[in-house]
Amino acid sequence: MKPTTITNLRAGLFICGILLIAAILLFSFRLMDEIRSVTRKQLTLIVERYRDFLLSDNPEPALKIIEQIDFPIILADANGTPLFWKNLSIASNNRSPEAIQILKKYIKRFDEQGNTPIALELSHGVYQYFHYSNEELISQLKLLTWLGIGAFVLLALVGYYGLTAVRLSESRAIWIGFARETAHQFGTPISGLMGWLELLQEKYPNEPILSEIEKDINRLRNILNRFSAMGRDEELIDANVVEVAQEILNYMERRLPQKSKNIQIVFDAPSAVYVKMRPELVGWVLENLLRNAADAIQHSHGKIEVKIYRSEKYGIIDVSDNGKGMTAFEKSHAFRTGYSTKTKGWGVGLSLSKRIIQDQHHGRIDIVKSVVGEGSTFRIEIPLSKSTENSEEHS
DSSP, X not given: OOHHHHHHHHHHHHHHHHHHHHHHHHHHHHHHHHHHHHHHHHHHHHHHHHHHHHTSSOOHHHHHHHHTOOSOEEEEETTOOEEEEESSSSOTTOOOHHHHHHHHHHHHHHHHTTOOOEEEEEETTEEEEEEEOOHHHHHXXXXXXXXXXXXXXXXXXXXXXXXXXXXXXXXXXXHHHHHHHHHHHHHHHHHHHHHHHHHHHHHOTTOTHHHHHHHHHHHHHHHHHHHHHTTOOOOOEEEEHHHHHHHHHHHHHTTSOOTTOEEEEEXXXXXXXXXXXXXXHHHHHHHHHHHHHHHHOOSSEEEEEEEEEEOSSEEEEEEEEOSOOOOHHHHHHTTSTTOOSSTTXXXXXXXXXXXXXXXXXXXXXXXXXXXXXXXXXXXXXXXXXOOHHHHHHOO
């Protein structure tokens, strides 16, 4: 699946999730409005019955009508003075000034919740008002709604990261299997080439081109070892990354493309920076970055700078070029498997490099700078060796 397809799929799932949450909220708000409406209708009917009994010859049932109410109410006169209240923490017989002040605050809060008081007309021009609140039920519904949304989001995150972990595990297994099968297939022809080279060296011992062929065959053997090393949980060794880089540069200088290009390689490094690594794999990553840098240079005078230094915890390799650079989109997709800006690229080099540095060396690889038309800088960070020799003699 192409990176753009994956991105679109994720964006689609994200939008669907937002729409689902919006639908839940909309339904909850409508339900809250319905609860408020039902509560008001219920209280209005009760007030009407209460008034009828209160104004009748037998007012006693009026109190029984009020007893049916199971949510907070306050009956107040036209001036807002509480006369009767129910389902509140203040006792119905507590008419102290402090209690009256608290009840007035309740009245203000109930009204601010959008619950318009229900008028009770006792006689012409004489009114009392029922102030009420159903916010306890509303609050419980709000809490339930947010808990539901939270559970949905948590489940989505767990599912997303679970599927991502499974996909990464499967992808890693595929790459390791691919690498080891490639190494197996390489073995037989390389052995054959070595045999033919020995025959040629016996017949033409002074032929200079055979030494170059031997170097390339040895190079193929190194590549074979790299593929074989993929995914193995072998212990990392303390090694000088400067020596590894120098060996790769010596090999690459004679093999970088020269047609219509004049590429200069500048190497800036101390005598030694010791890190925990597997030299053949780190060399592979560095070689891949150098090839990409050379391919990115489209003008006649190219320059690749390789700088090695150390921070408090890492040995650092910066590979910079003055090539075409990358857009923000290209930077964000550079390490995705299958993505390539080259016409004939497979999009596996940087993906493998990231796996080697992060998974097998517990380090980091990233694009620290890239400007279209000016070039790019890749950075590799590998944990330093903690040996006494490294900390004292190679500081």
